[in-house]
Amino acid sequence: MAASGVAAPTRTEVLQLYRSLLRVARQFCDYNIREYTKRRTIDAFRDNKNLTDPSQLSAAFSDGKAQLEIAKRQALVYSLYAPKVKSIMDIKPS
Amino acid sequence: MASFTLFNPTPLSTSFKHTQVPLIGISNVKSGSFASLTMYRRSSQFCISCAAKAETVDKVCEIVRKQLALSDESSVSGDSKFSALGADSLDTVEIVMGLEEEFGISVEEESAQSISTVQDAADLIQKLKEDNNGAAYLE
Numbered sequence: 001m002a003a004s005g006v007a008a009p010t011r012t013e014v015l016q017l018y019r020s021l022l023r024v025a026r027q028f029c030d031y032n033i034r035e036y037t038k039r040r041t042i043d044a045f046r047d048n049k050n051l052t053d054p055s056q057l058s059a060a061f062s063d064g065k066a067q068l069e070i071a072k073r074q075a076l077v078y079s080l081y082a083p084k085v086k087s088i089m090d091i092k093p094s
Numbered sequence: 095m096a097s098f099t100l101f102n103p104t105p106l107s108t109s110f111k112h113t114q115v116p117l118i119g120i121s122n123v124k125s126g127s128f129a130s131l132t133m134y135r136r137s138s139q140f141c142i143s144c145a146a147k148a149e150t151v152d153k154v155c156e157i158v159r160k161q162l163a164l165s166d167e168s169s170v171s172g173d174s175k176f177s178a179l180g181a182d183s184l185d186t187v188e189i190v191m192g193l194e195e196e197f198g199i200s201v202e203e204e205s206a207q208s209i210s211t212v213q214d215a216a217d218l219i220q221k222l223k224e225d226n227n228g229a230a231y232l233e
Contacts, residue, residue, distance in 0.1 A: 015187055016203060022191050045184055 008054035009061040017064050018045055024068065027075040031087035037071060125143070141182060150197075150214045157192045161185060172213040193219060 009017075018041065025037035041064075048060050155170040162181055164170065170179065178188050190206045193199075198220040209215050220227060 011183070012207070015183055015207075018187050019191070019203070019206070022187070026195070042184075044189070049184070050180075094145060 006055075006062075008057040014045075014061065016059065017068065020066065021068055021071065022069045024075055029079055029080045029082040031089045033074075033078070049051070115167070147216075147220065150219055153196060154193065154212050154216050154219070157196060158189055161189050161192060167200065175211050177210070190215070197223065199223060202214060232233055 021041040022038060025034055025041065028034040028037065044064070051057050051060065097144060108187065108226075151172050158164075158174075158176070158179065158181075159170055162179055162185060164179065168179075176189065186209065187206070190201055194201055197219050199219060201218065201222070205218055209218060
C-alpha cells in the first residue's frame, strides 16, 4: 500500500485538526477524559512538530483525524450516561 | 487623537454605541474609555479601531503569560506580538482556546488565524461579546 500518493497536509489543515481536537475535548463530561484528551493532543502535536517527511506527515495527520472521529463519537456516548455527581475538580471553590 | 474627546460636551451613555460622538473612524465607543478627561486607560491610545477595555486586555495578557510560562518581569502589553513572546502556531491555538473558555465566546477559524497581537485578541473578544449581547437584546 503506497502512501506516497497522498499529499502532505498543509499547515492550516494541521492547525484546524489541532483546534478540532481541543474543541471536542471540551465536550466530555468526565473531567479525567477531558484533561487526558487535551494533554494527549498537545503532547502529540508538539512531538511531531519537526516532521518534514511527507509520508510521515500524512501518516500522523490521518492518525489524528481517526482519533478525532473516535473522540467525537465517544463524547456523544459518554454524555448519554453522564453521572449525576460531578468530579471534585469540576466544582469551583465558593 | 485623545484631544477629540474634550470637545464633546455630552456624556456618553453606557449602552448606546451610536451616539453623537464626532470621532472619526470609531465605530464602537465604550463609555469608560472616553467620557473621562483624565487619560488613565492606556487602551484609549489605540482608538483608531474599536477600543477594547483595559480589563479585557489585562485578562488576555494574563492568559498569554500563563500559557507561555513567562516570568513576571517580561512585559506583555497590548501590542506585543505572540511570535515575539516566543509562541509558535500551536501556542497561538491554545491561547485562543483559553480565551474562548475564559470569556465564553466561540471564535471561528478565519478570525483565529488573523490574531497576531494581544490587542487583536482583545478587540475580537470585545466584538464577539457585543454581538452576543446584541443578539440577546433583540430577542
